[in-house]
Amino acid sequence: MVKLLKSGFFTSVQDTGRFGYRDKGVPISGAMDVWTVDKLNMLLENPKDAAVLEITMTGPTLLFEEDTHIALGGAEMSATLNNSPIQNRKIYKVKAGDIVSYGKLERGFRSYLAIRGGFRTKVRLGSRSMYFPICPQNHLEEGAEVPYEVDKAFEPRITEYKLEGFLEDTVLEVHKGPEYEILTDRHLETLFFNNFSIAMENNRMAYQLKENIDGHKASMLTSATLSGTVQFTPAGKLIILMKDGQTTGGYPRILQLSDRAISVLAQKKFGDLVSFKRV
């Protein structure tokens, strides 16, 4: 088990997501920055869907109760292992009784802690990703214990990787969304030639952008939405649905973020600037 001596701002168990229940209204959930989680699981020679801890803004204090290997990635949060600084993208051997804690958020917004073999919480509807009401809670509280399997024989073939991820990226690659055609030339100019800042309302469900663009009067029947769908409200607000986002919606879907752009956005926090670029 790993025990959360402190919970941090918002720490949850996530894997690649919950699939096959969208038609019942269940969001896919899963790690927001999938790109980073993929790399960490590859480094630890884990299956692709091994569960990790997703750590948002401020980190927890973690007590490891058995020996294992871990690797950190994504946001940089001045992490330490028994008070010595540790780096992202590198495997560390952890012994029973060791403590990992986090300090100041330096870059990005979501940090990941991957563990050899993945975390072994209960699988609910095919996934370990924490989402209420599929799981009793959507994040871990102080005192929570998260199980993992002890693998003493593991000898990593590589111990670190260099690929940095997208912490400094501000460009969101987008495809046309289904209702792209409702956009006027003026809309397009505002959308593609300006920066937008991340609003206070940003979480695993959706990121709102602070600046509105001109509104519209288009109406549509409720239809499917995806993670990375940019919704456009009649008042001109832009809402980017993320991993816990609803599965259907009635606002025009003007743009669709690429997979890479979702990982880029997952590392943005209130006030950060982003811009859109058609691919």
Added chain:
Amino acid sequence: MNNYPISIRPFGVHAVLIEWPNEVAEPILYDILQFMEYLRKQLDADAWEMVPAYNSLTLILRKKAIDFKTFGDQLHKWYSEKGSSEPREKYRWRLPVCYDADFGVDLKGISDQTNRSVKEIISLHTQNVYTVYGIGFLPGFMYLGGLPKALEIPRRKSPRLKVPKGSVGLAGRQTGIYPQESPGGWNLIGNCSVPIFNAEKDPPSFVSVGDQIQFYAISRAEYDLHKIEGEVGIYKIEKIRIDG
């Protein structure tokens, strides 16, 4: 069954959106569901997810990018070939609702607004059969069509911060059930005593798009009994097969 003019276009690289004419109509919904059944036989069920709603069907391939050029043509071909293949089994679910004033906190207001007695409102709400045009917004939330005109009332001016789980409400042309506690702006008329979404079950929701819902009124005592049955996990929801 007739074929409709449909539009097929990419929705990002992992999804394709198929759209039927922009109308809320049962024949369109059933054509969508029939095509969905046909596609289930053509596509790998583990790789693809399908989300039907009102006048659209979205196909999602989660692990790979879709080669739209070939796949779009293939979909048109399948649509023209589907003929009158068997649609999925459909059910009419009868759901118990307690319309007591404790739950139907807005019944009195609606009665004043519509000039109808509370009794009339309940009888209007329970007489009609509603069609499930979509499931979304919250896990297990059903978009129901078929509300009598007399019950169309605007959404509340200011939403409530907490609407209890199971609340049955009216808003505009819709009626529906809150599958979990959530903020909401609907006018509340009652509470459904059986859970319509249960994450411990697979599938977590017994209803599928295309099914029908009919409400029936129960007393407070029956409601309390259903609640206990729900907590211990022993409850049965009445259903009637409505294929054809």
